Amino acid sequence: MNESRKTEAVRTIENVWSCHGNFTDREISGAALETILAAAVRAATASAQQSYSIIVIDDRATMKKLTGYAGSRALVFCADGTRLSAAAKRLHLESCEDFDMNAFITWSVDTLLAAQNACIAARSLGIDSLFTNGIVRTGLDEAFETLGLPAKGCFPLITLVLGYASSAPEKRKGRLSGAGVVHRGRYAPLDEGGLGGMIAAYDDPHLNLGMGQAFVAKGYAHYLEWFYKDWMAGFPKDSGDAVAARLRRSGFLK
Numbered sequence: 001m002n003e004s005r006k007t008e009a010v011r012t013i014e015n016v017w018s019c020h021g022n023f024t025d026r027e028i029s030g031a032a033l034e035t036i037l038a039a040a041v042r043a044a045t046a047s048a049q050q051s052y053s054i055i056v057i058d059d060r061a062t063m064k065k066l067t068g069y070a071g072s073r074a075l076v077f078c079a080d081g082t083r084l085s086a087a088a089k090r091l092h093l094e095s096c097e098d099f100d101m102n103a104f105i106t107w108s109v110d111t112l113l114a115a116q117n118a119c120i121a122a123r124s125l126g127i128d129s130l131f132t133n134g135i136v137r138t139g140l141d142e143a144f145e146t147l148g149l150p151a152k153g154c155f156p157l158i159t160l161v162l163g164y165a166s167s168a169p170e171k172r173k174g175r176l177s178g179a180g181v182v183h184r185g186r187y188a189p190l191d192e193g194g195l196g197g198m199i200a201a202y203d204d205p206h207l208n209l210g211m212g213q214a215f216v217a218k219g220y221a222h223y224l225e226w227f228y229k230d231w232m233a234g235f236p237k238d239s240g241d242a243v244a245a246r247l248r249r250s251g252f253l254k
């Protein structure tokens with residue numbers, strides 16, 4: 001994009017980067033936290049439901065235990081319809097516990113929009129952040145127990161760790177854009193040339209799209225070869241099962 005056409009908001013978004021765990025001991029201020037939370041809840045929300053809960057964790061040991069990372073604060077963004085259903089119950093309304101997949105998707109969208117707002121607001125305040133799904137790796141049961149999450153109608157989707165990084169990355173991560181990502185009017189899968197371009201983009205150190213050049217050292221010809229054969233193969237095959245089991249317990253998955 002032409003630099004001169006960039007608004008302050010676009011510049012802030014372009015300046016967002018992930019701090020992969022190297023948070024210092026420096027704390028963010030209470031005022032900054034409140035600004036971030038206020039920005040989070042300004043996100044668009046389906047039918048005014050704001051179907052999320054944000055658990056603010058300020059104990060670093062708890063953050064580390066639950067997510068594997070620790071900063072000044074961690075915000076656990078949970079899709080959560082229980083607040084609304086409790087209000088509906090109080091009004092003696094029916095079908096207030098209809099926690100199905102449709103609800104899960106809608107509530108998740110609400111939740112993630114709020115989470116991204118928080119991340120951008122933090123950046124605008126000079127606060128570094130990391131999105132992590134570490135809770136899924138560490139164990140959802142542990143998170144439900146430690147955070148006292150309702151067993152039904154609530155699911156911890158993503159954690160945003162906030163703080164100050166000891167250093168910024170030397171080189172910022174790139175992104176794919178254009179054909180294959182953006183489709184004009186109608187879905188258009190990449191053709192052979194387009195796929196070749198995408199594979200080359202992942203391999204290009206200047207674009208810095210993937211997780212570094214580890215694939216070269218390991219003898220893989222392509223980043224994506226390393227990604228599928230090495231990185232993804234390292235995850236337990238049944239890692240989705242615990243999530244599915246929890247979604248069943250939560251009532252979302254029948």
Ligand SMILES: Cc1cc2nc3c(=O)[nH]c(=O)nc-3n(C[C@H](O)[C@H](O)[C@H](O)COP(=O)(O)O)c2cc1C
Pocket residue numbers: 016017018019020021130131132133134158172173174
């Ligand atoms: C759903 C999700 C989960 C992520 N989990 C982790 C994580 O557990 N550990 C980590 O270091 N980065 C994690 N990240 C951050 C990504 O690695 C990061 O966004 C990506 O490498 C691009 O880098 P950038 O944000 O600095 O541009 C996660 C990002 C998302 C969206």
